[in-house]
Amino acid sequence: MISRQYLVDQIKQKKSFLCVGLDTDVEKIPEFLKAYPDPIFEFNKRIIDATRDLCISYKPNAAFYEKHGVSGLQSLIATWKYLPADCLNIIDAKRGDMGNTSGMYAKAFFDESAAGMSFDAITLSPYMGHDAVSPYLEYKDKWVIILALTSSAGSKDFQYLTTEHGFLYEAVIQKANTWANADRIMYVVGATKSTEFTNIRKYAPDNFLLVPGVGAQGGSLADVCHYGMNKDCGLIVNASRSIIYASNGQDFAEAARAEALKIQQEMQAELEKAGII
Numbered sequence: 001m002i003s004r005q006y007l008v009d010q011i012k013q014k015k016s017f018l019c020v021g022l023d024t025d026v027e028k029i030p031e032f033l034k035a036y037p038d039p040i041f042e043f044n045k046r047i048i049d050a051t052r053d054l055c056i057s058y059k060p061n062a063a064f065y066e067k068h069g070v071s072g073l074q075s076l077i078a079t080w081k082y083l084p085a086d087c088l089n090i091i092d093a094k095r096g097d098m099g100n101t102s103g104m105y106a107k108a109f110f111d112e113s114a115a116g117m118s119f120d121a122i123t124l125s126p127y128m129g130h131d132a133v134s135p136y137l138e139y140k141d142k143w144v145i146i147l148a149l150t151s152s153a154g155s156k157d158f159q160y161l162t163t164e165h166g167f168l169y170e171a172v173i174q175k176a177n178t179w180a181n182a183d184r185i186m187y188v189v190g191a192t193k194s195t196e197f198t199n200i201r202k203y204a205p206d207n208f209l210l211v212p213g214v215g216a217q218g219g220s221l222a223d224v225c226h227y228g229m230n231k232d233c234g235l236i237v238n239a240s241r242s243i244i245y246a247s248n249g250q251d252f253a254e255a256a257r258a259e260a261l262k263i264q265q266e267m268q269a270e271l272e273k274a275g276i277i
């Protein structure tokens, strides 16, 4: 299991809290890779080789694989097998359903004997409540990452509705913290919502937060760190398109590395400023 302490140690060792998002779109990958039997895996493999020392996590987004049916699933499984053991491997699937159905999704993504994959963590929608999440938390060595305040414009539709416990996203965190095995819950908070991090830390002072939205979506890493970092860092910041599509030529892996390195260097400076390293 990737424990909390292991994550903290990895952050200190790699001087990074970067998660590279594997949102691999065949329309955007370099032309020459299309001659390979599994172009998606070939692309991911080279991105992973080019970035593994600069990040602590990888996050394939399930949609980019499921779109291709059986062959996409095969690319996802091949990618999962290739992901480095020292990185937290997150499947960004955003599932959330009735308990018995959630149990099936949990098997699909967590139990290698079912579909051939066993990710360390999965993103989940909390909308259907505790029974939608608990089947995943029953896996003692896995993390669940609950959508709290997303980076999307549509976050305003529901997540800021007021409840007796504050905004809906605040109520989600307060409630989820009461569930069994809540010590293995992380929350998704978008980098585009950086000023809300102070608020989020009131309810989730120690939880790791998965933060998408830097890079292509324009969120500020400096602001995320300013408002959201805790004493152990407590952040896993994702960037997908800005890294993996930094170039679509022969040099795509080198360009991805250069982009990841820029973010890692900024992260190192933030970790130093906070006295974490």
Ligand SMILES: O=c1ccn([C@@H]2O[C@H](COP(=O)(O)O)[C@@H](O)[C@H]2O)c(=O)[nH]1
Residues within 6 Å of the ligand: 021, 023, 061, 092, 149, 150, 151, 152, 188, 189, 190, 212, 213, 214, 215, 216, 217, 238, 239, 240, 241, 242
């Ligand atoms: O609030 C959210 C939750 C998830 N995401 C996902 O993260 C990546 C972001 O990709 P970029 O290319 O760096 O924008 C993508 O998989 C999203 O589905 C998010 O952006 N916001």
